Amino acid sequence: MSVNVYIPTPFRHLVGNRTHVKANGTTVHDALVNLDEQFPGFRAQVFDTSGQVARHINVYVNQVEIEHLQGEDTPLQQGDEIAVIPALAGGATALTPEMVDRYSRHLIMPQVGSVGQRKIIESSVLIIGAGGLGSPVALYLALAGVGTIGIVDFDVVDRSNLQRQILHQTADVGKAKVVSAKETLFAHNPHIDVRVHEAPITSENAFELISQYDYVVNGADNFATRYLVNDAAYLMKKPLIDGSILMFDGQATTYIPGKGCYRCLYPAPPPPGMVPSCAEAGVLGAMCATIGSIQATEVLKLVLGVGEPLVNRLLLYDALSLEFRIVKVRRDPECPLCGDNPTIHELIDYEQFCGSPIPHAAATA
Amino acid sequence: MTSATAPSIQVRVTAVLQKLTGGQKAIEAKGGTVAQVLDDIDSRYPGFKSQMYTPDGKLHRFVNVYLNDEDIRYTGGVETALKQGDVLDILPALAGGGE
Numbered sequence: 325m326s327v328n329v330y331i332p333t334p335f336r337h338l339v340g341n342r343t344h345v346k347a348n349g350t351t352v353h354d355a356l357v358n359l360d361e362q363f364p365g366f367r368a369q370v371f372d373t374s375g376q377v378a379r380h381i382n383v384y385v386n387q388v389e390i391e392h393l394q395g396e397d398t399p400l401q402q403g404d405e406i407a408v409i410p411a412l413a414g415g416a417t418a419l420t421p422e423m424v425d426r427y428s429r430h431l432i433m434p435q436v437g438s439v440g441q442r443k444i445i446e447s448s449v450l451i452i453g454a455g456g457l458g459s460p461v462a463l464y465l466a467l468a469g470v471g472t473i474g475i476v477d478f479d480v481v482d483r484s485n486l487q488r489q490i491l492h493q494t495a496d497v498g499k500a501k502v503v504s505a506k507e508t509l510f511a512h513n514p515h516i517d518v519r520v521h522e523a524p525i526t527s528e529n530a531f532e533l534i535s536q537y538d539y540v541v542n543g544a545d546n547f548a549t550r551y552l553v554n555d556a557a558y559l560m561k562k563p564l565i566d567g568s569i570l571m572f573d574g575q576a577t578t579y580i581p582g583k584g585c586y587r588c589l590y591p592a593p594p595p596p597g598m599v600p601s602c603a604e605a606g607v608l609g610a611m612c613a614t615i616g617s618i619q620a621t622e623v624l625k626l627v628l629g630v631g632e633p634l635v636n637r638l639l640l641y642d643a644l645s646l647e648f649r650i651v652k653v654r655r656d657p658e659c660p661l662c663g664d665n666p667t668i669h670e671l672i673d674y675e676q677f678c679g680s681p682i683p684h685a686a687a688t689a
Numbered sequence: 690m691t692s693a694t695a696p697s698i699q700v701r702v703t704a705v706l707q708k709l710t711g712g713q714k715a716i717e718a719k720g721g722t723v724a725q726v727l728d729d730i731d732s733r734y735p736g737f738k739s740q741m742y743t744p745d746g747k748l749h750r751f752v753n754v755y756l757n758d759e760d761i762r763y764t765g766g767v768e769t770a771l772k773q774g775d776v777l778d779i780l781p782a783l784a785g786g787g788e
Binding site for chain 2: 452453455456457458542543544545546547550567568569570571572573574575589590591592593594598599600601602605607640642644645649650651652653654656
């Protein structure tokens, strides 16, 4: 079985400075061993001491990473193309030819380029809720190439979700939302890692969840979860990209620790029942895309370090009049969380704080 | 409270509060302070103030009022003075994530 092997720049000196070489083998492992026979020294670059492909090297067969196939046992067909791609020094991820095509509209922008695209690929984002907001946020971040996307949701897909939650389709009704979300995201971009957390976020697990990611996106559907996520993200010094929607209104803002938080904006939740939920008052489905794509845009700007994030500014969207406005958000020196003399140093009982339960069977986002 | 000479203020409310204002998203109201404007609105739309204030007469902490895009908590609260042509935005917290 003869296959073509793409050799990236760092390994070309091993193969006579060629871009492509031929190798023989019925599996990826065999082909790599064959390469070493042809080009002594290749093995030492690619395999670790235990004889496995070193962890800093990704191997692709026809542009699919072999971890998504059968690993080194992945069978080969005549004419398959293998690429052996090492991580570059400095932790930067190498872009495969497929990635160069896929992300070409990013790569041609000077504000992104290959350096920026690698930052996106190396970033990790936790999304609270695979619902109305979480759907477009997750999709656009996945399409953009965010390398690690975490999704927290304990709910199952309900038919009434399909009016707005673009991660889920008719056939997904009854399926766990995180499972449906992972399938959808992976179908859109197989290069990313989707980690699912099929549980409600609580005071007990919030730190452990958030600590695994660089950024947190809030698509929660209740006040208790919103205060919990705010407090946990602040205490862990993670940027929080917040969005909310109801009926024809949307709000979005970005909290950078030390520059104000949700408690500065809304020091206390409404008494239970005073502000309805989407389930009670409704929401125009397309509103999710407007606010969710703004949240995704904010994440990507922060990752790239470009532009002016929505920090200290609250974006208001009125769909009926089609007006966007921005009001100021200030860090409140008296904020119990991020003020000058904070009294909140750990997570509290948010159900008690809000006088209402974090829905465990009803719905997150 | 209000008089014919009090400044005329445009007050904009979000969709959630429009059930209290007969479906209107913008109301013209008169008052020299934010409190007087809220009184004026309540006189025409009874029940409006009870959504804004706690039973002990303080502005709810989940309701933000912006005067020309500045939160009135930083300009003097409901006693913030208003002038002709000012715009107030009343903005309750939203928790919805599209469930």
